[in-house]
């Protein structure tokens with residue numbers, strides 16, 4: 001059970017990840033962790049909590065990664081063992097290479113063995129296991145001449161960007177497709193999200209294979225007929241071709257929005273420069289518009305043929321021209337607002353927009369083409385990490401009927417769509433907002 005047809009359909013279930021220990025580690029060196037600026041962790045946590053509370057007020061079920069990892073582990077041995085298994089894959093024991101032979105000769109192999117690791121993990125609390133999953137520690141053992149006979153040093157590959165739950169996957173009409181991030185700092189995030197989806201009863205339908213790269217911030221659903229996928233700094237054409245070939249987008253047309261020239265971290269994903277506010281109104285970064293613009297985006301449109309295969313139908317269409325051709329009105333976002341995540345709004349459905357830039361919020365609210373509601377939320381400590389409301393949320397289920405009903409997850413009588421079934425595990429989930 002997962003899927004979304006249009007960015008403006010009513011969001012029902014959103015995966016989030018509250019900033020925590022990995023963020024603390026990332027804040028030690030912001031640039032190395034793919035952050036824009038130094039990060040105040042307390043502010044990031046408070047702002048993220050406010051974001052979650054806003055979603056809850058709108059009747060949306062939010063599933064938080066750490067809570068999901070720990071969910072049921074006190075009452076279900078199966079859940080506990082699954083988490084231990086994931087932690088075992090995230091914790092690496094190794095011997096200092098130059099000591100290896102001597103280490104073995106002295107019988108030290110046990111201390112880097114799977115057996116010892118399992119013993120260690122079995123005794124840990126769920127919170128400890130969750131921290132292991134999120135920080136990916138490597139423990140390097142050397143031989144010591146005293147006490148226990150071994151000495152440890154530590155290094156980590158913390159999941160410093162897991163807060164941006166948008167990016168590890170895309171949720172299309174067909175369901176969740178696991179991605180493959182471009183940045184080495186983000187490569188372990190996908191397995192953690194996969195674990196969470198499976199645990200909460202949201203099956204994934206495929207996974208982008210190497211060497212292709214796909215990040216969720218590049219994807220927008222725009223109805224049964226059309227979706228958008230950005231190709232540039234993060235997502236590549238290999239991934240798009242894979243998705244087209246396996247019909248993972250599920251729409252008749254796929255608009256590939258090419259960023260051939262810009263490829264800038266400030267505009268790393270499509271959701272940094274574009275967004276969908278309603279069936280007929282979009283946001284677009286103003287300074288990339290125009291055929292002669294040095295950072296223009298161009299659209300190649302693929303159309304599904306009678307044989308079920310996609311074929312390239314039109315190419316090199318300037319992005320704003322393409323949008324207008326689709327009958328969409330455009331609200332242009334100036335550079336200053338784009339840099340502060342003006343475009344990175346979250347559409348909760350039925351034209352309910354969460355905006356993180358106050359001027360952009362007002363710009364949308366007064367635009368003649370927009371007749372929905374805008375709520376402003378301060379996410380400055382999250383934008384310091386190069387993302388905002390859209391990046392920090394993965395909508396895994398949107399209701400096509402447009403219902404604004406609060407959904408409890410146990411049943412949804414309005415949903416008659418054959419491609420969606422009532423979820424299993426997450427209906428019982430006791431999160432902060434249950």
Ligand SMILES: NC(=O)NCCC[C@H](N)C(=O)O
Pocket residue numbers: 033034035161164166167183186216217218268269271272385386387388390391
């Ligand atoms: N969809 C998005 O634009 N996500 C933001 C990701 C920010 C993160 N620091 C990154 O560079 O990957």
